[in-house]
Amino acid sequence: MAKYIPSPRDWVREQVELYEGSGGTKGTTLRDTGLPVIIVTNTGNKTGGIRKTPLMRVKDGANYVLVGSQGGAPTNPVWVYNLRANPAVEIRDHTVVQPMRVREVQDEAERARLWEIAVAAFPPYAEYQGKTTRKIPLFVAEPAR
Numbered sequence: 001m002a003k004y005i006p007s008p009r010d011w012v013r014e015q016v017e018l019y020e021g022s023g024g025t026k027g028t029t030l031r032d033t034g035l036p037v038i039i040v041t042n043t044g045n046k047t048g049g050i051r052k053t054p055l056m057r058v059k060d061g062a063n064y065v066l067v068g069s070q071g072g073a074p075t076n077p078v079w080v081y082n083l084r085a086n087p088a089v090e091i092r093d094h095t096v097v098q099p100m101r102v103r104e105v106q107d108e109a110e111r112a113r114l115w116e117i118a119v120a121a122f123p124p125y126a127e128y129q130g131k132t133t134r135k136i137p138l139f140v141a142e143p144a145r
């Protein structure tokens with residue numbers, strides 16, 4: 001069985017522990033913003049280990065939009081490469097845990113529509129895109145069954 005490898009970032013690891021440890025009843029928002037967060041369980045593309053990545057909750061119907069912003073950093077977060085290599089994820093949204101499948105958004109019109117939804121859910125994404133020359137990757141997560 002694959003091993004859980006916690007995030008090396010203290011605040012991220014602690015949020016995952018609180019969120020998962022409470023069964024999705026605590027630690028479900030981003031610090032002082034009060035905005036909701038989901039936990040995306042993904043597979044390390046090199047280690048094969050279990051990675052748990054908190055992201056902002058951006059919903060489009062039954063789907064989630066995953067935004068690889070990493071605060072507008074110059075490089076993509078590593079989980080983006082994990083998702084490209086292995087699209088099977090599990091998403092925890094508060095108390096509900098669902099197996100899902102992700103696909104990276106390539107179509108420009110689809111991207112524009114989803115970007116608008118993402119920025120409405122979490123306005124700082126717009127500022128993050130302005131901070132970096134890379135195009136922030138977007139994924140759509142759809143229920144796997």
Ligand code: F42
Binds near residue numbers: 007009030
């Ligand atoms: N990040 C976002 O990009 N978007 C968000 O909307 C977002 C919201 C959010 C809300 C709450 C919160 O607590 C954190 C939030 N974050 C958000 C931060 C997010 O959780 C990630 O920490 C961040 O995006 C960075 O992702 P990362 O995958 O680059 O994480 C780094 C710190 C990390 O874990 N690195 C590991 C390490 O050991 O250095 C490697 C992890 C990994 O997956 N390794 C792979 C493997 O095989 O295991 C191989 C690595 C490779 O080289 O390919």
